[in-house]
Amino acid sequence: MCDYNEVKKEVVVEERYCYEEEVELTVHKTSMFNQGDGFIVYDSKGDIVFRVDTCSPTKNRLLLMDTFGKPLLTLLPKRPTLHHRWEGFLGEKSNDQQQLQPIFNIWKSTLIGRSSLNVEINGGSHAKYQIEGCFSERSCTIYHVTSSDHGDALTESVATIKRKVEPTRKIVLGRDVFSLVLKAGYDAAFVMGLVLALDRIDGDDVVAPIECHNKDIDA
Numbered sequence: 001m002c003d004y005n006e007v008k009k010e011v012v013v014e015e016r017y018c019y020e021e022e023v024e025l026t027v028h029k030t031s032m033f034n035q036g037d038g039f040i041v042y043d044s045k046g047d048i049v050f051r052v053d054t055c056s057p058t059k060n061r062l063l064l065m066d067t068f069g070k071p072l073l074t075l076l077p078k079r080p081t082l083h084h085r086w087e088g089f090l091g092e093k094s095n096d097q098q099q100l101q102p103i104f105n106i107w108k109s110t111l112i113g114r115s116s117l118n119v120e121i122n123g124g125s126h127a128k129y130q131i132e133g134c135f136s137e138r139s140c141t142i143y144h145v146t147s148s149d150h151g152d153a154l155t156e157s158v159a160t161i162k163r164k165v166e167p168t169r170k171i172v173l174g175r176d177v178f179s180l181v182l183k184a185g186y187d188a189a190f191v192m193g194l195v196l197a198l199d200r201i202d203g204d205d206v207v208a209p210i211e212c213h214n215k216d217i218d219a
Helices: 188-202
Strands: 023-030 038-042 048-054 062-065 071-077 086-090 104-111 114-121 128-134 139-147 153-163 177-182 213-218
Touching: 023 188, 048 188, 062 188, 071 188, 086 188, 104 188, 114 188, 128 153, 128 188, 139 188, 153 188, 177 188
Parallel strands: 114 213
Antiparallel strands: 023 038, 023 177, 038 048, 048 062, 062 071, 071 086, 086 104, 104 114, 128 139, 128 213, 139 153, 153 177
C-alpha cells in the first residue's frame, strides 16, 4: 500500500487496528460461547486480538470485542429483509436501541448468474470494496476499488481469507481455523466485522453453490 512511514489509514472502527505493516491473524471458530458461533482471533505471537460473542439465544446479535472484552462492534440483522441484510454499530448495541445509527450496512443480492455482497459505510465515506471467492471454503480476497483519472476501476488487495496450514507438519487445518491476512493501513476490526457477516450469509450452515461467488462491496 505505502512504505512503513507513509501508510494511509482507512479507519472505520478504531485507528489502533490499522497496522503499520501487513499482518496475518488466525481466526478460530469455537464453541466457547454458543456451539459453532464463537470466534477468537490471534496475532502471530498467539495473543488474543478479538473475541466474538453470540449475544442472544437466536444467534442474531454478534458482538466483536477486544482482548479485554471491550465491545468494538455489534452486528444485527436488519428485518424484515429478503437479502440477508446486516448492520454494524460501533460499540455494544441492543435490539431496542433505536437511536443508534449503523456505521455500515451489508446485504446480499442475487442477480441472474451472479451473487453479490454489498456494503455501505455511513458517515460520508465513499469507499468501495469487492470480495471474490468462497468464504465457506475459506478462500476469499477483499479488494479496495478506486477509479483512475479516466474512470477505469482500479483494485488493490486489502485482505485475504485462506485455510490455515500447520507450519511444522504442513497440514491444512479444518475450516474452523483459518488465516486472515491484512495489508498495512486497513482496519482489522472492520474487516473482521465483514468476516462475521460472511459467516452468516455464506457460512458453513448456509446452502450455497459449490462454485465461488463474485461479491461486490460498495461503501
